Amino acid sequence: MNTVEPSVTRCEELGLSALRALYEPLGLQVVEVAAGENIPGSYWGECEAGLIGNRLYLRGDTPVHSALHEGCHWLCADQGRRAQLHTDAGGDDIEENAVCYLQCLLAERIAGYSRARCFADMDAWGYHFMLGSAQAWFGQDAEDAIARLRQIAPQFLD
Template identity: 55%
Template sequence: MSQAAATALDTDTPDVLCVRDVPFAALESLLARHGLLLHRVRDGEAIPGSFWGEPEAGVIAHNVYVRGDTPVHSMLHEACHLIVLPPERRAQVHTDATDSDIEEDATCCLQIILADDLPGVGRARLMADMDAWGYSFRLGSTRAWFEQDAEDARAFLRQQGLPHV
């Protein structure tokens, strides 16, 4: 997440889809297909493993933590950080999962792809939410990056044996 996104957390929150807007069972099922457990934290409580702080999702090993006000793009982003990691590295993750630029790019690419598996989300809405939240790509928008500049991220995902790329 960019500094702009972190700043957005301290001021006006953009209108983005949140966990409460998507059937929780669909979120759980998507993560379970990748060996992850989704945990709902009560509203107002701290989110374990949240790098950016509430309402951003948190990660600890194979666990993803969210509240109702956690943006769906945040849940997917943090989950995808875990998905792109080999199991031995995933087990060591607590709060900060990124180890390299290519892992970060692969995470962004995969979260867009997996958004199509969530009812009422889809990649177009997720990319719009990422832009609204402040993700920053050199081509100016998430869509431009995904469509024109993410081949290295797709190649990394294929090397990891991940589907849909």
């Protein structure tokens, strides 16, 4: 985790209603956590999103890319795994890639956000890709992620 948080889009900038509109119709409940409170189910702590069962926990200072990432872990999990989710979403490296790819796809569905902004936020936060940026990875090196999404969440690839 960075000691100085980079400038990225925060949930408070968009409002939680934008994330609720994305996730709640799919069965994932967005739960607001008060400023300064610990985020339940947060793997990384600090301001990072938390995931427990079918609940995505967010504070105003949670980065939107983190809310997307954890929510996409839930979307990529089968029903059995969803019921057991608590803090660590698990999965293998290819699933992690699929989650990253899906978060970039779904960025377009959030009012006030975009795929380009998601790429920039991921890069600023320190996601590491072999090609040097989230956008380059997404466009040129994500075949394994796409193949996994075809298996576990093909509805998002349309």
